[in-house]
Amino acid sequence: MRRGIIFTIDALLALLFSASFVTLLYQNSLPVEDIYRDFSLYAYSSDFLTVLDKGGYLNELADKDIRNTMKLMPYTPDPYCFYVRVEDSEGKKVATVHKPTCSGSRKNIDVYVRRLFVYNGETYLAELGSWYKTNEEAGD
Amino acid sequence: MQCQPSNRAQPSDAKAGAYATRKRGQMFAMDLIVAILLLLAILMLVLSVQGDVMGREGLASLRVDMAHEAQGAAQRLLYAPAQPTDWPRRNISLLQSPNIISSPGVLDWEKAKALSNSSYNDTREALGVSSQIYVRIMQFNSSQVYLSFGQQPPATSTLYRVERPILINGTVGRVVIEVWRELG
Numbered sequence: 001m002r003r004g005i006i007f008t009i010d011a012l013l014a015l016l017f018s019a020s021f022v023t024l025l026y027q028n029s030l031p032v033e034d035i036y037r038d039f040s041l042y043a044y045s046s047d048f049l050t051v052l053d054k055g056g057y058l059n060e061l062a063d064k065d066i067r068n069t070m071k072l073m074p075y076t077p078d079p080y081c082f083y084v085r086v087e088d089s090e091g092k093k094v095a096t097v098h099k100p101t102c103s104g105s106r107k108n109i110d111v112y113v114r115r116l117f118v119y120n121g122e123t124y125l126a127e128l129g130s131w132y133k134t135n136e137e138a139g140d
Numbered sequence: 141m142q143c144q145p146s147n148r149a150q151p152s153d154a155k156a157g158a159y160a161t162r163k164r165g166q167m168f169a170m171d172l173i174v175a176i177l178l179l180l181a182i183l184m185l186v187l188s189v190q191g192d193v194m195g196r197e198g199l200a201s202l203r204v205d206m207a208h209e210a211q212g213a214a215q216r217l218l219y220a221p222a223q224p225t226d227w228p229r230r231n232i233s234l235l236q237s238p239n240i241i242s243s244p245g246v247l248d249w250e251k252a253k254a255l256s257n258s259s260y261n262d263t264r265e266a267l268g269v270s271s272q273i274y275v276r277i278m279q280f281n282s283s284q285v286y287l288s289f290g291q292q293p294p295a296t297s298t299l300y301r302v303e304r305p306i307l308i309n310g311t312v313g314r315v316v317i318e319v320w321r322e323l324g
Contacts, residue, residue: 016182036207043214044304050245051305051312072312075281077303 037132038110041080045113045130048076052084053117058126061086061095062119073099081108081133087125094124102137199298202321206271206300210319213267214302217275218315219244228254238266240277240315246307247315252277256289263289271321272297280305280312293320 034040052058057069061084069084076082081102086094109129117124216237223236228251238255242248255263264273274290286308293299299320306315 013178016178016185019182019185034207035204036211039211040302047218047245047304047306051307054243054245054307055310055312072280076305 041130041132042111042113044077044080045082045111045128048082049084049113049115049126049128052128053115053126058086058115058117058124059119061097061126062088062117062122062124064095066095066097069097070100073097074101079133080130081137082128082130085127085129087127089123089125091125102131102133108132108134202298203300206298206319206321209269209271209273210300210302210317213269213273213275213319214304214315214317216267217241217317218304218306222251227251236266238263241306245305247277247309247313249309252287256287258289260289260291269319271319274318274320276316276318277306277308278314278316280314286313290318293318294322297322 052069052072057072060066060068073082076099081099083096083098083102085096088094108131110131111129113128113130115126117126217240219241220237220239222239227238238251240248240252240255242251258266264270267273272291272293274292275288276285277287278285297320299318302317302319304315306313
């Protein structure tokens with residue numbers, strides 16, 4: 001009878017701890033992330049490059065003038081990081097602009113958007129790379 | 141003749157037997173009480189976690205619904221061709237998709253103003269939103285609002301926000317779409 005008592009309490013305690021552990025694991029594994037996370041970054045990046053193109057900013061970058069594009073970068077949504085790079089038809093870099101609070105490391109890039117444009121009879125390639133700000137970048 | 145052991149207690153053992161029975165009964169009762177307490181604890185834990193999980197799943201599901209609606213509204217406003225094509229001259233209640241662009245990435249003020257002057261329910265229906273919606277056309281580098289329509293979300297609401305850059309009269313601006321619901 002005594003063995004029976006000990007076994008019962010032991011088993012119930014084990015069940016209690018197991019149930020607590022499993023429920024904690026289950027709670028932490030619940031999906032709470034934004035299902036449009038990647039799409040939002042892509043859509044914003046694509047529109048941003050369109051606006052830079054139609055607003056004449058890419059032409060300025062082709063002229064190696066980065067000032068106006070640089071002014072826009074800090075006002076993009078906080079979790080996003082960007083760089084814009086313009087190359088000439090021979091693949092030589094003409095201008096690059098990074099969002100100031102981001103590291104500009106190419107390792108973390110989630111989305112690339114590219115666009116060809118013509119300026120003063122020359123063809124250029126604009127590439128916009130974007131990624132979500134990392135914890136290190138958020139702490140800058 | 142072989143003698144069989146008797147299960148019946150002998151009169152001389154009656155006192156000891158009664159004591160042993162009481163002791164066993166007492167121990168069993170303690171065991172039962174402890175077991176019931178532990179089972180109740182487990183039951184309360186399970187019910188509490190179940191309630192929490194269902195609440196979180198409900199909120200997550202609500203956020204997914206709002207995300208669908210907000211992204212759909214952004215699609216209709218900024219990318220999809222207007223249906224019918226003579227919008228905004230057509231009554232908004234007949235609209236399937238009231239975009240506010242003249243070309244991709246460029247705001248059409250006439251369309252934006254027509255949409256802001258339409259009734260709230262017609263706008264929601266045209267944008268395919270069953271939740272509440274608030275749309276702002278803003279300066280890019282400040283919080284200055286050029287034009288807004290819909291209902292502003294209260295602080296207690298849960299909302300999903302979509303932001304897109306757009307050209308407004310040649311300068312960079314942004315469109316902020318907030319789909320929201322009041323909780324509780």
